[in-house]
Amino acid sequence: MSQYKPKVVCFSCKFSWGYLADEAYLSREIENWIPIICTGKIDTTHIMDAFEKGADGVLILGCPEGDCHYQDGNYEAKKRVYLLCRILESIGIEKERVKIELSSDPEGRRISKLVKEMKEELAKLGPWKGNVVAEKMPQKKEIKAGRGK
């Protein structure tokens, strides 16, 4: 188990995270980092795809509440993560595998720290077992959560 190195895909909104830093530098620093223009853009299928392709966890970093450039994208993302976690739990997958934090770090120094913390947590959980229970899971299209208000 000690050899197990969890993989975390990290999405972060450019409007609050790392916009003052050199993106190329941060990309080298943070593994599997996807800076995105709004967390509201992250589809549940993006998250599930990540797991399917071999990720053990997905971390989403959005803007502080009330600060979304596109009004409420961060709130939508938070809601989506919450709903997805409920579904994952219902099929026996740990909800800790998907995390969202709404905060801000213009220099982007905290991103790799947050990824590291998540990896440490995931190390305790072990690898993603989702593909084992995949048969039990509904088809992708049905999971895909719409947005209600």
Place this chain on the structure above:
Amino acid sequence: MWKTESVGVTRADTAVRQCLPPCQIKCPINEDIQRTNVLISLLPEDMDSAREGIIQISDYLYEKNPFFNICGYICGICELECNYKSKGGAIRRRLLKRFLSDVYTDHLKERGKFGISKNKEKVAVIGGGPGGLMCAYHLSKKGYNVTIFEASDRLGGALWLVPDYRLPKDVLQTTVENLVRIAGIDVKYNSRLGSEGLTLEKLEKEGFKAAFLATGLPYPRILTFEGKTVEGQDLSGVMYGHTYLYEVSHNNIRPDYFKGKKVIVTGGGNVAFDVARSVKRQGGDVIVICLECEDKDCKDGIPADEDEIRGAWEEGIRIIYSRGVREIVGQDGKFKRIDCPACISVFDEEGFNPKFDCTDCIDLEGDVLIITVGQAPDRPLLQKENLLNERGRLEVDHLTLQSSSVPWVFIGGDVRRVGFMIEAMGEGLMATESIDRYLRGVDMREGRRRDYEAYEIPVRRDYKPVPEVPWMPPEDRMHFQMFEKGFTLKEAIEEGKRCVTCGPCLSCKACVSIGFQKSLSPVEVDTATCSGCGHCVYVCNYGAARLVNRGDKVVSETDMFRCKSCGMCVVACPSEARKMVDEDIADTIAKVYASLS
């Protein structure tokens, strides 16, 4: 720290349908307000690192508006139309600009001259106020050889009459000095049109191919009552606000000049309040009396800004609304009192046409009367230059500002129609376009009519309250220093964030200019798979997604003028009918995912 690149230059061009945020439509020069707000919100939190960003933002603003650092003190016209007004308070755009100004004014002297060769025609600008300077700046930028003929010994025109507590003189001085230097404008001081042989004819003979006449309103307007001049304006102790402010600006009036004196100011405009508050600062006990009523929203409401009225009130200036001046009474050649009938209506269908109820009169006694009821142009001069029509009005095309009688002359600014500084600047910009077209011999009017469309405020879960702008308490501000505290860097960032960016991305492109996105990806709808369910309409905060009838089917489409490419509709679409075209993020995701296994 990000760098703004030229790819993010905004476009406010002559499209058939031009959508802009309401603040930008309100601004007579359509300044890129939203862009500025977004970039300010992305500044670093420590001043040393932020400076570089502030200068980048300011450099961009300066290209179009070489007066923006003055606007930051005295304009704020954009705030009147801000969508946030209905949600707790307009974005304090003026203060955001003042924040930039406070860094940039010092930096101005480092700004280089225009790097263009001036090989085009000679153009004369008559009058060095904001309108004339704006025109001269933009003509120079286009390569014309511009000479300003300024009647006085300083540039800036009526801006000098704004008291120091609202606009510090050094900001004004630095701005005009650098403007002239950067644009390489030739200035002839003490050159008044109509005196010492300076005429339009002479300018034409000297080789000037076009002229912009922006001579402003150099004379105070005389007080009249029911069409007749009110007697007694020559009494000792009666003066005009315009003259008074001129003397104040030249430091010709002792700081305690009005000590122990009761001063009556007539007029309800901002200038009247500038006068009243200056007098108060020079020791006077001031009463303002105006025709208009207190309710700013009614047709006869007082025209002065709310902040001016509030400031005056705080400073202990009494305001008497809805009264005119019928008679000025003197004693031994000195002003004694005025007789003030109630004003029952100021404007009618014809325009300014006050009506009075002379059975309801009050007497106001005082030592000094300052008449501030507007300014007037140099009519005889305009007459002599053949610029007036038979009705004694300036005959000017409203779209091109071209004089009907003298086609090589363009007229704008206060002389044409009294207004705010920025309105004169707007006309300077219009005149630039006209003069350029005139000298190139192209159509003067084609494509110049712009119908702008504004947006409503986007849907949000919560809105933030407007920040308090601290003023010094009245007892501490009886001097001519600024009493309004500007934003700190942190406050400016917060206020920039508060802006909900209700305008379209096309007129902003802040995110593109700093490389957040390569381009603004359009959202495409596959009408074959679209079920017309309307989820996208529901989630779109900007009203960009909507349902339309296509044959016998209801499908959704995207209004590209409103779309912000936020992608919420793409995520919400249950049929995967919506997608973003050419989005760079898809590649990043694919690359990262490929590396996982």
